[in-house]
Amino acid sequence: MRHVEGRDHMEITLVQGDITEQHVDAIVNAANSSLMGGGGVDGAIHRRGGPEILEECRALRASRYGKGLPTGQAVATTAGRLPARWVIHTVGPVHAKSEDRSHLLASCYAESLKVADSLGAETVAFPAVSAGIYGWPMDDAARIALSTVREASTGVAEVRFVLFGADAYAAFEEALGRLGRED
Ligand code: AR6
Numbered sequence: 001m002r003h004v005e006g007r008d009h010m011e012i013t014l015v016q017g018d019i020t021e022q023h024v025d026a027i028v029n030a031a032n033s034s035l036m037g038g039g040g041v042d043g044a045i046h047r048r049g050g051p052e053i054l055e056e057c058r059a060l061r062a063s064r065y066g067k068g069l070p071t072g073q074a075v076a077t078t079a080g081r082l083p084a085r086w087v088i089h090t091v092g093p094v095h096a097k098s099e100d101r102s103h104l105l106a107s108c109y110a111e112s113l114k115v116a117d118s119l120g121a122e123t124v125a126f127p128a129v130s131a132g133i134y135g136w137p138m139d140d141a142a143r144i145a146l147s148t149v150r151e152a153s154t155g156v157a158e159v160r161f162v163l164f165g166a167d168a169y170a171a172f173e174e175a176l177g178r179l180g181r182e183d
Contacts, residue, residue, distance in 0.1 A: 004176060006150040011158045014176065016169040019162040020048040023083045025121035026076070027162075028112050030129045031089040033068030035061055035075075040132045041164070045087060049080035053087055072107035074115045086119055088112045092130030095137070102144050105130055109148040117155050125160040128168055138168055142175035150179065 002014045019027050019041060029045050032038050035057040037046045046053055056077035061068070069075055074090040090112050093104040108129050116124045126149075131141035149159050163169040 002173060002176065004150075004180070006159070007153060008155075010149075010152075010154065010156060012146070012149060012176075013158060013160040014163065014169060014172050015160060016163050016166060018044070018164065019125050019127050020044050020082055022125040022160065022162055024123040024125045024158075024160060025084065026086040026088050026116050026119065026124045027079065027082065027084045028074075028124065028126045028129070029087050029089045030092055030127050030132070030134075031069070033070065033091050035065065035069055035089060038133070041127045045082070049082045049087065052080040053077050057089070072104040072111065074108065074111040076115050076119055084125070086121060088115050088124070090129060092134050092136070095130060095135040102140075105136065105141065105144045106148040109145055110152055113149070113152050113154045113156055113159075120155075122156060123158045123160065124156050125162050127162060127164065128172070131168070138171040139175060142168075142172045143178070146172065146175050146179055 004012050006012050030041050071091045071093050076086045076088045079087045090108040093101040128141050130136040131138050
């Protein structure tokens with residue numbers, strides 16, 4: 001576990017583990033535009049959180065997001081049976097070699113923190129959005145995630161990155177060290 005300080009005394013923590021087990025106010029889901037579930041962390045959240053989350057996602061599709069949640073945006077639902085209070089669903093960009101989509105990945109973190117602020121969430125856990133099925137290289141995903149969160153102006157007191165496996169954790173640790181050296 002590692003801690004550093006972001007803006008406004010926000011604490012940034014890195015842990016290796018499973019995001020569905022985190023006792024935080026909100027966990028962030030690396031969803032897809034349909035909000036109807038999928039594999040990876042999305043599958044794990046719906047499996048362990050139960051059907052209530054999907055029901056709320058359906059309602060959101062019917063009311064606000066008829067065409068799906070756009071890439072880079074975020075929206076909250078209940079967390080069902082998970083220990084967290086809310087799930088904030090965000091849609092990361094698929095990695096593309098021919099086009100720089102970093103702004104969309106940065107937007108996932110910034111928009112999720114805005115949603116967290118609107119809920120009054122003080123502790124928020126993120127996975128490495130886009131760094132699995134969506135193919136983003138882990139070191140670049142880590143750099144974008146950490147620099148965006150560190151610069152965010154938010155009332156969130158702790159942002160916890162929950163990294164699935166030693167390689168992901170090491171990539172975030174390395175990126176955090178590099179950010180520190182750039183200051
Ligand atoms: N806790 C924390 N991190 C996890 C967990 C977990 N329980 N499970 C996986 N990860 P991915 P994406 C890590 O593929 O790349 C879905 O089908 C995983 O090892 O979950 O944004 C959606 O519906 C990786 O490091 O999300 C979309 O269609 C990171 O979480 C698509 O996948 C993100 O991997 C989104 O792809």
